[in-house]
Amino acid sequence: MNYTILVTGAAYGTQNASTAFLFCQSLVKTKHKLYSVFFYCDGVLNANRMTTPATDEFNLVEAWQKLNKKYKVKLYVCNSAALRRGVLEDEKKSNLNSKKGNLSLFFQLSGLLELAHSIKICDRIIQF
Template identity: 80%
Template sequence: MNYTILVTGAAYGTQNSSTAFLFCKSLLKTKNTLHSIFFYCDGVLNANRMTTPAIDEFNLIEAWQELHKKHKVKLYVCNSAALRRGVIEDEILLDINIKKGNLAFFFQLSGLVELANSIKICDRIIQF
């Protein structure tokens, strides 16, 4: 089975993202395929590299990045939802003239078309 995961919960404050991460790790241990992870609504906050958890807390942003590095899983972030929540790329061309953004490494901004394409080619989509 080929899966797309939709994460709509923030990295901290809800269980959505941590549960999604644990599900993805478990899925990768099976014969199933994890095609992509799409971060939407408050889920885009998982891509904010400025998020700094306490030293004794699990760093979910780094965990998503490690998942990408180890398994080459695509980490898509909804561009519109990210802009609304202040998650932006470096040198974004807005009227606010920001040169250094806060989009974490290995996350890529995309639109809902990417989510639609992922849903089209996958057998299952699971939302957290």
Template identity: 75%
Template structure:
């Protein structure tokens, strides 16, 4: 089956994002396909490169990046949600230059159209 995963919970503070990550791993192990993981609302905090967990905590941002590197899972971040929460690329937004953005590598800013396209290709959408 083909899945789209919608993550609306932040990387830390709730179990939404970590449960979504574990679910993605289970899908991969059972030979299902993940069309994309879309981070929306507070879920965009999963793409904040400046998040630094304690040394004895699981680094969820790094884990998402490894998922992308190892299995080519697309990691889309809602552009509007990201801007509202201060997550930007190394570009100009609204005539404000950001020389160093905080969008983590392997995460891609996109719009809701990308989510809609992913849902269209999927058999199931699961929200965390």
């Protein structure tokens, strides 16, 4: 089965994102396929490279990046939700007055059209 995961919880402060990550980690170790993870609402904060957890805490932003590198899972971030929460690309990709963005590597800004496409081609969508 093909899965799309929708993450609406911030990296820290709720269990949504960490539970989603654990679920994704389990999926990629089985015969199922994880097509993409879409970060929406406060979930876009999972893509903020300025997030700095304490040294004894799990680094969820880095974990998402490793999931992408190892399993080629697409990490989509809702552009509108990201702008509302201050998650921006670098100036060369954006027309805003910010010189240096804070969008983490391996995350890509996209719109709800990408979520709709993922839902269309996958067997299941699960929201956290």
